[in-house]
Amino acid sequence: MTVPSGPASAEVPAVRCRSLGVSFGTVQALHDISLDLAAGRIHALVGQNGAGKTTLAKVLGGLQAPDNGTVCIAGNQIPPGDVRAAKSAGLAMVHQHFSLPPSFTVAEALELAAARPESHSVYRRTELYRRWQNEVAEVGGTNVLATRIRDLPVETRQSLEIVRALASEARILLLDEPTALLTPAATDTLFERLRGLRDDGVTILIVLHKLREVAAVADTVSVLRDGKLVLGPSEISGVSQGQLSDAIVGPAPDADRAIAVEAAANAEQQLLLELVRVSSRESAFEPGLASIDLTVEAREIVGIAGVEGNGQRSLVSVIAGLSAVTEGSVLLGGEEVTRAPPARRRLRGLRLVPFDRNSEGISRSAPLWLNQSALRLIGRRRQFPLISLRQYKRQASEAMDLWRVRYDTVAQPAESLSGGNVQRLVLSRELASGLEVLVAAQPTRGLDFSATNFVRRSLRGLRDAGAGVLLVSSDLDELFELSDRLFVMYGGSIVARFNAPYDRQAVGDAMTGALR
């Protein structure tokens, strides 16, 4: 076989791989993947959590050596797992998680990533700024150059990751779930940018979760399922949404029946959660709450919309008892819990799906059964009697089976689960009996198509069983679909209240503070 070299001609695909196979232990992450990505187009890669999307991206970027198969970038064959070779062939990755050093200023970070750094061994700040001012013009102007990475808002950091990738003079961009952390507006801006880059001749492979986003940005789409390429790359115009979701979920949908949720709704109590003029101190990342009034009744889902960082985190931690209330009062089922410790609120029927399931929802290194049993450990005066671990493990495995968590043994660490399974684990714990109010923070963020549907069905099932749900989300579609009432937070206060049917424009205006 001859390996063509030199500049890529129109016929040479930007990325070509043949018979790629990767396995981790007994898990076959990628199975015989052969794929050609034409130059100068936007290619979407979709699939469920655990389908192998990130692994494929890593193999293409040289971060993961395949067990077998070959990767060619712009016609040059890349030695397996060689990041430098992939880079010098013109490929750059934009990771799911941010990779720029948080303590660097923007200019410093870009210089660090540059393909051809300045030849001086000593840098001068003004020169650095001059060198990078054009690149950052689109992400917030030259005054962003002196800002430290950690002080930037999420969407600016995302854009910078792309600037960083381009600073290395890449002609092929790999973006791994870039929209997971973005608001709808920021997602639109990102797509606009990607289209611009495509028109300049850059080839883009983007890993996405939402079919709506695929339709919005991609020229072609490929679907991975269980490590196999089951569809594509096909022109987006030639594939219907139905075909796509069938390809993603597979021929035998694992029949996720709706979970019959048991909620201990006591009939006489209607008002389950009440916040009366609650204020709190601001945190490092967010404004504090400013005189929030909020009620959640039985049999309803109350949605909280808002651009992230407008007090949603403060709101949830005040309800959970994790941060102090400076004024006002919090009532759970009619009982004042303003100063009550988190454990009392838990025993009173409060359940939580935290913002970040991997750090707040589970203990990654602890075994599954212990993660599942965490709620059984709280409360005073019952700490020292001997318990039966066998019983704990049995109950944990029953609950996880009911929620269809996929696992091998209850003793495996929670970090071995994929994202959707982690969320099922969290739900299996939080939505067990005793629940009266659920506060669900970003419950579907980063989840795939079927896991998202599963979570939404569960929330609805919970409401129908008589519980109250407070749903904090940055996904407007989700909020519109689920909420009986919708509040918008801005700068730590509730600035607007809506009832269904919702007006997207009005909600959007409230979110950006246009109503003030």
Next chain:
Amino acid sequence: MTGGLQRVASTVLLVVVSFLLTALILWVSGYRVGTVLSGIIQGSITATGAATSTIRWTIPLLLIGLGVVIGFRAGFFNIGGQGQFYVGACSALVVSLGWREGPVPLVIMCGMIAAILAGMAWSLLPGYLRVQFGTDEVLTTLMMSFIGALVLQYLTAGPLRNPSGTGQTAASERIPEAFRITDSSGVSVTALLLVGGVAVLVWLLLERTRFGLTMTLVGRNPTMARWQGIDVRRVGLGTFALSGALSGLAGAVELYGPGARLVTGFSPEVGFTAVVVALVGMLSVWGTVVAAVFFGGLQSAILFLPIVTDLPPPALVLLHGMVAFLVTIKFRAVRRRRTGPAAKPVAG
């Protein structure tokens, strides 16, 4: 289970490597390695009284080591066992000398309780600083350890000094012979039952109670524990208290057992060796029992070796240091693996 076996094997390997490295250093320094090795075996097992001496040193190492294990379970590194051990012994001494005429079992019981409380207090101060202000407990427990050593020095050289003592170092008066639970060999059925009972209790606490499971969750991910409604501060204080209590108890057992009186700076390294014991024991209760016996044997051998070789006693401390060094590296490596990028799940 194979994972568990692997961990045991790698720990054993590490100890063997430490032996080899120490042997190499001794050989380079011109000692006869064979003589030293046989001296170690004689001094810990075969010589007259050696096995007893091994057990005598196992007892304090195990008690303090279990305290370290408890601390680690909730994510705290209590390395101040030495000071907690000293103040425990001092408190038991004060009780015993102050109440010489009391009924024997009651005095011993009160002495042990006093020792436990003193050890708790010595550990709770760093514990409070840790949970309240996030002060690094490695530093504070270590500093408290020095203060504990000075308290011992003050008592033995000052108020409780034996005026008729002739030794070069200051020592206290002896406690009445009736209070002792062992003879000067330091081993008796009572002492063994006591220590064995403590080990079983600690195992039950860690593995079979809600508090133990709570400690595990707090140690692995305090953020998640907080979201689950666990009072992380209370668990932290409880952990420090229990951890210090065991070291304090070790001090009382030392006094009522082989010691009978306190000498300035007695057993100067048990508290620190106990940290290594816990790490070599892989922070599990039964592993710590095995490691304590091993290090008890080494301690016994260190005291015996000058009899058969011209080796100065500190030379074997080299072996201690080597094990401590390697076990720390291994421990860090495991932690890195647990939290590092290599541990990321297979995501798609």
